[in-house]
Amino acid sequence: MNTLEIIGQRLRQARETAGYTPEEVSQKLGITTDELSLFESGRQNPPLSLLRKLAKLYGVFVSYFYGIEKLKGEVFNLLLDKAKELSLLPETISQVHRFIFLCREIVKLRQKLGFPKPEIPYYTLNQESIEKQAKEVAEAERARLGLGDSIVSNLGELLEDIRIPVIRLPLGRELSSAMVYDENFSAFILVNSDNPYQNQLIAYEYAHILQRKDKVHLNKDGQRDDFSERFVAHFLMPESLVKRLVRQHHNLTDVWALISLRRTFGVSYETLISRLHELGEIDKKDLNRLLRANLWNLEIKLFGEPSPSVPWKVSKVLWELVLTAVKHEFITTSYASDLLEISPMEIQDILYELEEIELSRS
Amino acid sequence: MSEICFIVDSSTLSNFARAGYLNLLKTLFHAGLLTTSDVIEEIERGSEKYPELRTVLNELHLWLKVVDELTEEEQSLIRNLRINHEEFEEGADASLLAVAKERNLVLITDDKYLKKVAEQKGVKVVGTVEILEKAFNRGLIRSVEELKRIVIDMAHMARFRLKDSDLKRLGLSLDLL
Numbered sequence: 411m412n413t414l415e416i417i418g419q420r421l422r423q424a425r426e427t428a429g430y431t432p433e434e435v436s437q438k439l440g441i442t443t444d445e446l447s448l449f450e451s452g453r454q455n456p457p458l459s460l461l462r463k464l465a466k467l468y469g470v471f472v473s474y475f476y477g478i479e480k481l482k483g484e485v486f487n488l489l490l491d492k493a494k495e496l497s498l499l500p501e502t503i504s505q506v507h508r509f510i511f512l513c514r515e516i517v518k519l520r521q522k523l524g525f526p527k528p529e530i531p532y533y534t535l536n537q538e539s540i541e542k543q544a545k546e547v548a549e550a551e552r553a554r555l556g557l558g559d560s561i562v563s564n565l566g567e568l569l570e571d572i573r574i575p576v577i578r579l580p581l582g583r584e585l586s587s588a589m590v591y592d593e594n595f596s597a598f599i600l601v602n603s604d605n606p607y608q609n610q611l612i613a614y615e616y617a618h619i620l621q622r623k624d625k626v627h628l629n630k631d632g633q634r635d636d637f638s639e640r641f642v643a644h645f646l647m648p649e650s651l652v653k654r655l656v657r658q659h660h661n662l663t664d665v666w667a668l669i670s671l672r673r674t675f676g677v678s679y680e681t682l683i684s685r686l687h688e689l690g691e692i693d694k695k696d697l698n699r700l701l702r703a704n705l706w707n708l709e710i711k712l713f714g715e716p717s718p719s720v721p722w723k724v725s726k727v728l729w730e731l732v733l734t735a736v737k738h739e740f741i742t743t744s745y746a747s748d749l750l751e752i753s754p755m756e757i758q759d760i761l762y763e764l765e766e767i768e769l770s771r772s
Numbered sequence: 773m774s775e776i777c778f779i780v781d782s783s784t785l786s787n788f789a790r791a792g793y794l795n796l797l798k799t800l801f802h803a804g805l806l807t808t809s810d811v812i813e814e815i816e817r818g819s820e821k822y823p824e825l826r827t828v829l830n831e832l833h834l835w836l837k838v839v840d841e842l843t844e845e846e847q848s849l850i851r852n853l854r855i856n857h858e859e860f861e862e863g864a865d866a867s868l869l870a871v872a873k874e875r876n877l878v879l880i881t882d883d884k885y886l887k888k889v890a891e892q893k894g895v896k897v898v899g900t901v902e903i904l905e906k907a908f909n910r911g912l913i914r915s916v917e918e919l920k921r922i923v924i925d926m927a928h929m930a931r932f933r934l935k936d937s938d939l940k941r942l943g944l945s946l947d948l949l
Binding site: 411412414416417455458459462471472476477478590639673695739740741742743745746747748749751753754755756758759762763765 | 781783786790808809810813814815817818820821822825839840841842843844846847850851854855859860861862863864865867883884885886893911930931932933
């Protein structure tokens with residue numbers, strides 16, 4: 411098979427994996443279906459700029475079109491298969507695909523640089539009540555992470571400090587989060603960057619990782635897992651912490667108190683209000699009334715939409731690996747720029763600043 | 773009109789543009805420079821944060837010509853480079869080097885690894901230090917003071933620091949930066 415045929419075959423594979431029809435690609439990128447067909451059959455050489463656009467659309471890296479196999483991993487293929495089973499939109503599947511490419515890149519860089527993978531405890535669930543076990547696991551994890559009964563304002567950062575990559579990508583309305591766990595590679599979390607309840611989603615996926623029920627998990631709206639939901643409540647809103655914070659407010663049914671608490675815990679109003687009810691802070695009558703109220707709408711009107719997160723930049727694990735790899739010349743600045751989706755100039759600036767700090771130290 | 777003999781990467785274009793010396797490049801390479809659409813994509817990405825890079829984009833298809841359509845041989849070379857050099861798996865380097873090699877062009881880059889592989893492949897390479905040296909020798913940089921100013925501006929504005937060996941080559945004091 412010659413290079414153009416390899417490129418063509420990969421172009422078709424990537425398009426079919428994402429679930430795009432030739433017509434959709436043609437419409438999105440402004441090329442004719444005939445041209446696309448010529449490229450996919452290896453009869454015509456696609457321009458460089460088109461390969462970049464196609465890579466972005468399909469959620470792959472350009473190297474994929476040249477027949478490069480990133481590190482193999484059955485678990486990553488399993489995640490992609492599950493995403494396809496859920497009949498997600500091609501745009502969402504592309505982002506899942508992108509997540510997988512990044513996970514593989516992280517594994518590859520870790521191996522190259524000799525960085526260890528995270529060690530994560532495993533909690534076996536038994537026949538006892540889910541509530542009791544979720545509470546125990548949440549307490550054990552809080553203790554392990556040295557949290558006491560303090561507020562967890564940014565769980566993503568906390569998990570990244572123990573080297574679990576938390577990658578934020580725009581997943582649209584269908585998918586909130588996902589996780590992958592493999593004994594060889596450890597865990598990776600994907601979170602919808604458009605979703606305002608980041609803490610809650612990350613805790614939900616972390617619960618899946620801790621129980622190791624499945625190797626992969628995709629959190630599609632409407633699907634629920636009891637243990638994980640209860641873990642979120644106990645981990646992010648332990649009773650002692652909630653009681654302590656509640657005491658600061660005169661009246662919990664006052665919207666200001668609820669908005670403040672929601673922003674503190676980084677969870678949804680439904681999760682917050684339900685937790686306050688089960689801890690006896692809100693009675694049944696107020697529970698139903700408050701659950702029906704559109705508090706989120708009010709919060710946006712008061713404080714605006716949460717500022718859009720910048721994908722890639724927020725994963726400290728990825729940052730550290732990529733910058734170290736550039737510094738040691740394992741990858742070039744241009745390569746790093748593709749991984750992080752920022753410009754090579756920004757990377758040059760950061761490396762310069764790091765060097766300045768090192769120079770001032772010596 | 774004379775033929776273009778040089779192909780440039782984003783690092784060198786960016787270093788000169790951000791420090792405010794793109795005109796120096798234009799004067800020195802008056803026949804124009806070639807680059808790839810991959811490089812332009814990087815410059816476009818950078819121009820969102822560094823508006824000075826728009827001066828490069830303003831030169832597109834004028835002084836700065838862009839290669840987007842590749843030959844089959846160039847595509848095969850890109851594939852080989854991506855497979856055999858993990859460092860080139862992603863990014864603009866593989867396409868840049870393939871075009872330089874196939875079209876017998878001198879590659880302008882400050883990327884150390886790209887420079888090393890290019891030279892192994894028989895591609896001639898020059899970087900910022902050679903460009904400054906050439907500009908100085910041709911009188912485009914009129915004095916040592918002006919040369920010092922450019923080197924300092926590159927460090928402060930483009931965050932590009934010349935190595936000690938480069939400073940020595942230019943006859944500048946090592947404690948300049």
